[in-house]
Amino acid sequence: MNVDQGDRPARHELLRIGGRSVAWVPPLVMLLAIAAIDFNTAGEFRMISWVVLVPGIAAAICGVWGTAVFAVLAQITYLLGDLAWPADYRSGLGDLVLVLVGGALAVLACAVRVRGEQRMLHMRDVADTTRRTVLRPLPPDWGGLDHAAVYLAADVEARVGGDFYDIQPGPHGTRLLVGDVQGKGLGAVEAAAALLGTFREVGYHEPDLRTVADRLETRMLRHRAHIKALGRGDVNRFATAVLLGFPRDAPGRLDVVIFGHEPPLIAGPDGVRHLPPGEGLPLGLGELAGGGPPPVHRVRLAPGETVLLTTDGVTEARDATGAFYPLAAEVTRAVAADPGIAAPGPLVAFVRDGTLRHCGGRLADDTTVFAVRRSGPDAVRMPF
Structure with a gap:
C-alpha cells in the first residue's frame, strides 16, 4: 500500500x-x-x-x-x-x-x-483505506447536489469511527443518508459499512423513499443477527440516521425520514428554520414501534437553501462549564450577519470551527458535519 x-x-x-x-x-x-x-x-x-x-x-x-x-x-x-x-x-x-x-x-x-x-x-x-471504503469520496455536484462535508474521528489514531454519510443518485432522484452508529470501535465501522452498502443499492433502485427506509431497518436487523450468530457481544447496536430524498420531478421539495436523529436545519438567505423532530426510532429498534418504517415528511425547499446535518459529536460537544454547543443559535446568528455562510462549504467550515472552539479541540465523539443544496442551473446534471 x-x-x-x-x-x-x-x-x-x-x-x-x-x-x-x-x-x-x-x-x-x-x-x-x-x-x-x-x-x-x-x-x-x-x-x-x-x-x-x-x-x-x-x-x-x-x-x-x-x-x-x-x-x-x-x-x-x-x-x-x-x-x-x-x-x-x-x-x-x-x-x-x-x-x-x-x-x-x-x-x-x-x-x-x-x-x-x-x-x-x-x-x-x-x-x-477503511475510511475511504466506508466514506467514499463524493464528486463535486454529485447527483445535482452541491455538497460539503467534514468528518472528525474522536480517536485521532484510528481516524475512522461509526459516523457515516453518502449521496446516491438514481433514476428516481438523489438520496442522501447521514447517521451515527451507537458505540465505537471496529464494530461500529462494520455496522456503518453494512448500512451504506444497502443504501447505495436500494437508494438507486427503489422509487419510494419509504421502501428505502424499510430496507435500511431490515439491514440493521440482519447485521445484528449475524453478529449474534458469531457470538460477539455487541448485538444490541443501533444507528440514528436521517434519510433525505431530492425528487427529480419536484425541485422545490425535500423528502425527509428521521430515525431517532437530530433533525436537520435549513439555512438560506432568508434565515434558518428547523425541521420538526422525526417520529421514527433508530435503525435496529423499529420493531419496538410495531408500525413499520417512520413516515416520509415532505418539506418545501426554496432555491439557494442548504440542508445542514450533523451527528451528536456537534450537538453534544461541551465547553469547560459542561454547556452544549448551541448549534442552531450559532448558525442563525452567523447567517443573519452574513447570508453567504449558508452555502455548503462556508457553513460546514463554520460549524466545524465553532464545535472545535467550543470544546477546546477535545472531541468526545466522532463528529460529522454535512451540508447540501440543489446545484444551480449551470451545474453538472445528474447522470440519469
Whole structure:
C-alpha cells in the first residue's frame, strides 16, 4: 500500500529547510560544542557526562544509519579529547567503554523507534483505506447536489469511527443518508459499512423513499443477527440516521425520514428554520414501534437553501462549564450577519470551527458535519 507523504509522521517533518532534512544539525552542533568546551576547560569539564547524549539525541530524530554515524563520531571525539591532555586528566578504559555502549544502545533504540514508525504508518494506511471504503469520496455536484462535508474521528489514531454519510443518485432522484452508529470501535465501522452498502443499492433502485427506509431497518436487523450468530457481544447496536430524498420531478421539495436523529436545519438567505423532530426510532429498534418504517415528511425547499446535518459529536460537544454547543443559535446568528455562510462549504467550515472552539479541540465523539443544496442551473446534471 502506498502512504501519502502528507500523512507520514516522519522524524523530518519539523526538521526540514527548503525540502531538505536538517535532522543531523542538532546532534552535530552539540558534539562540536562539547569538544570546544572540553578543549577550553581541560580536566574541569566532565566530557563523558555529555558526549554520550549525542547518539541519544540522534536516535530521537535521525535514522538508524545517521545514529550509527553519530555513535562513531562521539567515540572518536571522546578518544581525541582524552588523548589531548596529560595522563592525569585521562578517564581510562571504563569511560571509553561507557561511550561505546551508549552509542550501541542509541542505535538499537533508533531501530526500535523506526520500526514502530513503520508499523504506525501501516496501521494509518489501513485506517485511511477503511475510511475511504466506508466514506467514499463524493464528486463535486454529485447527483445535482452541491455538497460539503467534514468528518472528525474522536480517536485521532484510528481516524475512522461509526459516523457515516453518502449521496446516491438514481433514476428516481438523489438520496442522501447521514447517521451515527451507537458505540465505537471496529464494530461500529462494520455496522456503518453494512448500512451504506444497502443504501447505495436500494437508494438507486427503489422509487419510494419509504421502501428505502424499510430496507435500511431490515439491514440493521440482519447485521445484528449475524453478529449474534458469531457470538460477539455487541448485538444490541443501533444507528440514528436521517434519510433525505431530492425528487427529480419536484425541485422545490425535500423528502425527509428521521430515525431517532437530530433533525436537520435549513439555512438560506432568508434565515434558518428547523425541521420538526422525526417520529421514527433508530435503525435496529423499529420493531419496538410495531408500525413499520417512520413516515416520509415532505418539506418545501426554496432555491439557494442548504440542508445542514450533523451527528451528536456537534450537538453534544461541551465547553469547560459542561454547556452544549448551541448549534442552531450559532448558525442563525452567523447567517443573519452574513447570508453567504449558508452555502455548503462556508457553513460546514463554520460549524466545524465553532464545535472545535467550543470544546477546546477535545472531541468526545466522532463528529460529522454535512451540508447540501440543489446545484444551480449551470451545474453538472445528474447522470440519469
